[in-house]
Amino acid sequence: MSALASTTANLPVTPRSETGGAHWYALYTAPRHEKRVADQINQQGIACYLPLYRSVRRWKDRRKELALVLFPGYVFVRMALQHRLRVLQLPGAVRLVTFNGQPVPLTEADIENLQSHLTCSGNMEPHPYLTAGRRVRVRSGPLQGLEGIIQRTKDRCRIVLSIHLIMRSVAVEVDDGDVEFIA
Numbered sequence: 001m002s003a004l005a006s007t008t009a010n011l012p013v014t015p016r017s018e019t020g021g022a023h024w025y026a027l028y029t030a031p032r033h034e035k036r037v038a039d040q041i042n043q044q045g046i047a048c049y050l051p052l053y054r055s056v057r058r059w060k061d062r063r064k065e066l067a068l069v070l071f072p073g074y075v076f077v078r079m080a081l082q083h084r085l086r087v088l089q090l091p092g093a094v095r096l097v098t099f100n101g102q103p104v105p106l107t108e109a110d111i112e113n114l115q116s117h118l119t120c121s122g123n124m125e126p127h128p129y130l131t132a133g134r135r136v137r138v139r140s141g142p143l144q145g146l147e148g149i150i151q152r153t154k155d156r157c158r159i160v161l162s163i164h165l166i167m168r169s170v171a172v173e174v175d176d177g178d179v180e181f182i183a
Contacts, residue, residue, distance in 0.1 A: 021080040021081075022047075022078050022079055022080045023078070023079075023080075023081075023105035023106070024049075024076055024077070024078050024105060024106040024108065024110075024111045025076070025077050025078075025079065025084075025096050025097065025103055025104075025105055025106065026074050026075075026076060026077075026096070026097040026106060026163075026165055026166050027041075027048075027074065027075045027076070027077050027087060027093055027094075027095075027096055027097075028073060028074060028094045028095050028096070028097060029073055029074065029075055029092050029093060029094055030092045030093075030094055031072075031073065032072075033091075033092030034050055034069045034072070034073070034074070034075050035050065035069070036091075036092055037075050037090060037091075037092040037093050038050040038075050040090045040091070040092070041075065041077060041087060041090065044086055044087070044090075046077060046078070046079050046083060046086065046087060047077070047078035047079070048075055048076060048077045048078070049075075049076040049077075049078075049111065049114070049115065050069065050075050050076070051069075051070040051071065051076075051114050051170075052067045052068065052069060052070060053067070053068055053070050053124050053125055053126075054066070054067060054068075055068050055125075070124070070126060070170055071126070071163070071166065071168045071170075072126075074097075074166055074168070076106065076111060076114075081103060084096060084103065097165055097166060104165060106163070106165055110163050110165075113146060113147075113161055114161075114163075114170075117142075117143050117145070117146045117172075123172060123173045124170055124171065124172045125170070125171055126168070126169070126170060126171075127158075127160050127169040127170055127171035128169065129162060129167045129168060129169045130149055130151075130160045130162055130169050131149075131162060131164070132149075133149035133150065133151065133160070134149065134150050134181060135147065135148070135149060135150075135181070135182040136148065136149070136150045136159060136179040136180060136181055136182060137179065137180055137182055138159065138174055138178050138179055139178060139179065139180050140178050141174070141175065141178045143159075143172065143174060143178075146159060146161070146172075147161075147182065148160050148161040148162070149162070150179060150181075151171065152176075156173060157173065157174055157175065157176045157179070158171045158172060158173050158174065159171070159172055159174055159179070
């Protein structure tokens with residue numbers, strides 16, 4: 001896959017088909033097939049979103065910056081449910097995330113937070129799933145309006161954003177002075 005293809009998978013694509021009744025769904029993929037499935041979904045004219053992050057990996061003889069999948073095993077797809085067969089028939093697509101046998105849409109806020117806030121920040125990374133803790137909101141800066149759970153270490157302050165449907169979290173570094181606690 002070219003470098004350009006991996007960065008464009010990080011952007012939402014407007015579907016050529018009608019968006020009436022379309023919701024965001026989490027599509028579970030075969031291991032390490034996320035980028036390929038996202039490319040195939042885009043070729044079908046269906047909107048998808050594959051959040052990526054940059055990581056530097058070192059080997060004995062070289063260093064390389066890689067674009068890694070933020071949520072391994074998942075691609076987010078915006079579609080009406082009647083188009084799910086077109087997506088599920090793609091090689092590498094396994095199933096939609098369901099509850100009691102019915103596909104469950106993600107909240108618009110979850111996808112909006114990922115697309116608008118986290119993609120503008122270069123310091124995001126996967127984090128173990130987190131649901132308990134002090135809730136905060138970023139009041140200024142490029143992440144303004146982002147809500148999550150604060151996690152402090154010695155010299156770092158991070159906000160953990162959790163997507164409960166797939167039980168995955170992502171952490172982004174923020175400045176201590178930019179956050180306010182939510183009651």
